[in-house]
Structures are given as structure tokens and as C-alpha cells.
Amino acid sequence: MIWEKLAQTQPIAVKMLTNSLKKERLAHAYLFDGPRGSGKKEIAKALAKSFFCENSSGVDPCLTCSQCKRIDSGNHPDVHFIRSEGQSIKVEQIRHLKKEFTFRGMESTKKVYIVEDAEKMTAGAANSILKFLEEPDGEALAVLMTTQLHRILKTIVSRSQVITFSQLAPETLVEKLQKQGITKSDALTVSQITFDLEEAIQLCHDNWIAHARNKVIQLIDEIILRPKYAFITLQEGWMAFFQEKKDMQLGLDLLMIWYRDILRMQAGQPEQIVYIDQQHKLKEQALKVSQRKLGSNLQAVMDAKRRLDANTAPQLLMEQLLLRLQEG
Numbered sequence: 001m002i003w004e005k006l007a008q009t010q011p012i013a014v015k016m017l018t019n020s021l022k023k024e025r026l027a028h029a030y031l032f033d034g035p036r037g038s039g040k041k042e043i044a045k046a047l048a049k050s051f052f053c054e055n056s057s058g059v060d061p062c063l064t065c066s067q068c069k070r071i072d073s074g075n076h077p078d079v080h081f082i083r084s085e086g087q088s089i090k091v092e093q094i095r096h097l098k099k100e101f102t103f104r105g106m107e108s109t110k111k112v113y114i115v116e117d118a119e120k121m122t123a124g125a126a127n128s129i130l131k132f133l134e135e136p137d138g139e140a141l142a143v144l145m146t147t148q149l150h151r152i153l154k155t156i157v158s159r160s161q162v163i164t165f166s167q168l169a170p171e172t173l174v175e176k177l178q179k180q181g182i183t184k185s186d187a188l189t190v191s192q193i194t195f196d197l198e199e200a201i202q203l204c205h206d207n208w209i210a211h212a213r214n215k216v217i218q219l220i221d222e223i224i225l226r227p228k229y230a231f232i233t234l235q236e237g238w239m240a241f242f243q244e245k246k247d248m249q250l251g252l253d254l255l256m257i258w259y260r261d262i263l264r265m266q267a268g269q270p271e272q273i274v275y276i277d278q279q280h281k282l283k284e285q286a287l288k289v290s291q292r293k294l295g296s297n298l299q300a301v302m303d304a305k306r307r308l309d310a311n312t313a314p315q316l317l318m319e320q321l322l323l324r325l326q327e328g
Contacts, residue, residue: 001060002046009172010039013163017043021050021059027161029133029142031118033149034165037173037196041116043165044143045071048079048112051141080113084120091124098132101140110139118144119151126153133159168195177204185277186210192257192274193250203250215241216254217278223325224285234322239315248314249305256301259294262286266294300324 007014013032020026030047032040049061049068061068070076080100082093097113115121121129130153133142144160146152170191177187177197182204190200190209203209215237222230242251261273265286273282304321308314 002049002063003060006039006043006046009168010043010165013043013165016161016163017047018059026051026141028140029160030144031149031152031157031160031162032143032145032165033147033162035147035167035195037168037194037199038165039168040145040165041114044114044145047143048076048114048141051112052076052078052110078111080111082113082115084117087120089115089117089121089125091122091128094121094125094128094132098128101132110141112141112143115142115144118146119148126156130156130159168197170195173197173200177201180204183210185275186213188274188276189213189254189257193253211241212247212251212254213275216251216258217275217281219255220258220281223322227326230322230326231319234318238318242314245308245314248308248318252301252305252308256298259297259301262289263291263294266291296327297325 003014003018017030032044034040046061048071049063050056050059052067052071053061054065054067055062063069063072067076071079074081080097082089082097085093101111101113115129129142129144133156142160144152144156149157149162173191173195174184174187177190177200178184180201182190182201186204186207186209187200190203193203194200218237219230219233222233238251242248257274261275261278261282262285264270264272265279265282270279270283273279275282300321304317307317
């Protein structure tokens with residue numbers, strides 16, 4: 001029961017779509033709006049399966065017929081995915097799609113096109129697809145997906161049924177990651193950084209997030225227990241590991257999570273901490289560090305994140321951050 005499963009994370013979106021499927025009154029165009037990782041693509045593919053399935057049971061596709069299997073594999077001749085080429089979706093891609101649609105469906109009159117990151121359409125591409133929406137050809141079903149509804153042409157929005165997807169709850173993401181074989185401590189950590197399941201899995205690949213956590217814990221230990229060695233650890237451990245700007249930003253996020261965990265421990269909320277395998281250290285630091293100092297540390301990390309975005313040299317930025325974290 002694929003729709004029942006999808007309803008566990010997106011009940012409102014699923015209810016709207018399944019009601020339309022039951023009444024056989026699908027709109028010719030849908031605009032899925034919501035954050036990354038909220039399941040828009042998964043639901044778009046489920047909708048395509050229900051649209052094409054040869055042996056559906058009510059609204060549920062069978063998942064075993066050739067139509068369902070080819071949609072799953074991305075090889076269905078009448079289901080077209082449009083993705084950005086570089087930074088944008090270009091008008092040539094929409095023209096190619098239109099050309100495809102001038103032919104009858106390879107095996108039926110039905111066709112589905114799914115546009116990912118629709119906000120990346122150039123003005124030409126957006127106007128081209130608008131004409132497509134205004135003059136639907138046969139049984140054509142369009143699904144446009146976006147994380148930034150405000151960037152979509154108002155005329156496209158008005159000609160589509162907008163379905164809003166809610167952000168994936170951190171606990172749901174943790175559960176999904178654990179089913180992928182990721183440890184609870186790593187899953188909890190990465191759930192504080194992203195709501196996107198694919199990105200979360202990528203961060204856990206090759207134990208990257210586990211190594212990153214260890215670098216943060218190591219630096220914290222040096223700041224508190226061996227301050228004289230902190231700059232050596234910063235150079236040999238931190239800078240050597242967080243070499244790319246995006247990785248450095250994630251390292252600062254993890255540092256911020258550590259200080260928030262101490263605040264949670266002070267507030268008597270140990271069940272909400274993220275570094276669950278470091279409760280003993282967090283408890284010790286919660287007894288020794290004042291809330292004023294914790295607030296100062298969090299501000300220092302946030303300032304470092306902003307300065308990194310402004311292209312401050314990472315080495316200088318981290319050395320200055322270290323000095324602020326070591327202040328009494």
C-alpha cells in the first residue's frame with residue numbers, strides 16, 4: 001500500500017492526490033512546493049505509477065507490472081524527468097520535451113513530465129512551459145517541484161494545483177537513516193544539519209559524519225583540558241579534515257550543536273541532546289560552564305559562520321574563533 005506508507009510523512013498531500021485518483025479527476029498540472037527531503041519526488045513517481053499502472057488496486061499501483069517497474073528504473077518511454085543543466089533549466093530542454101509530446105505515447109496516449117527544481121527555469125523556459133500548461137495535449141500530466149514557490153511565474157502557479165509539503169520531522173529522518181544501517185548517534189547528528197534524506201545519507205557515507213563529530217569532540221577537549229595544544233589540534237586535526245568551505249560550515253554547525261547540548265543538559269533535558277554518546281562529558285561541562293559563557297560561545301560560532309560566508313580566510317577565522325572560545 002504505497003499511498004498509505006507515503007501518508008505517514010505527508011498526510012495532507014497524499015489525501016489530496018488519492019481523493020483525485022479515486023474520483024478520476026486528476027489536475028493536468030501539479031506544483032509540489034516544499035523543502036528538500038520532504039518526499040516530493042517519491043510522491044511524483046507514485047502518482048506516475050498510479051496514472052500508468054495496468055493492475056492497480058483502487059488508487060494503489062501494483063508495483064510489479066512493466067509500467068511500474070520502468071517508472072522505478074527511470075526507463076519509462078512516456079515519463080520524462082527534466083532537471084537543471086548547470087545552474088538552470090533552459091528553454092531548449094522544454095522545446096525538446098514539446099517535441100517528444102508531439103508524438104503519440106509510445107504505448108498509450110498518456111504522458112507524464114516531472115520538472116525538478118522548477119524555480120531554476122530560465123524566463124524562456126518558464127514561458128515555454130506555461131504555453132504547454134495552457135494547452136494540455138491529450139492525457140498529459142505535469143508535476144513541477146520547487147523549494148521556492150515565490151520564484152515560480154504567477155501565471156504558472158495559477159494554472160497548477162499547488163500542493164504544499166511539510167518539512168520532514170527530525171525523528172522521522174532519524175528512523176529512516178537507522179533503517180539504512182546508520183547508527184543512532186550519527187543519525188541524530190545529521191538530522192540537525194539537513195532535512196534531506198539523500199543529503200543525510202551522503203553525509204554519513206564512508207563514516208564522514210562520525211569522523212566530523214570526533215574532530216569537534218577532540219577540539220572541545222583541547223580547549224577545556226589542554227588549551228596549550230588547542231592550536232596544534234586546530235591545524236593538524238580540524239583544518240586538515242574540514243578542507244572545503246562547505247565542510248567547514250558543517251564543522252561549525254556541529255560545534256554549535258555541542259554547545260546547545262550543554263544548554264539542554266543544564267535545562268534538565270538530557271533526552272533532547274544530540275551527542276548521545278557523550279553524555280558524561282556534556283554533564284561535566286554543564287556543571288562548569290555558565291549560561292553567559294555558553295551564549296558567548298554560540299554567538300562566536302554564528303559569527304564565524306557569517307564570516308566564512310563572506311569569504312574570510314578559513315585559517316584566520318578558526319584561529320580567532322578558538323581565541324574567543326578560550327576566553328574566560
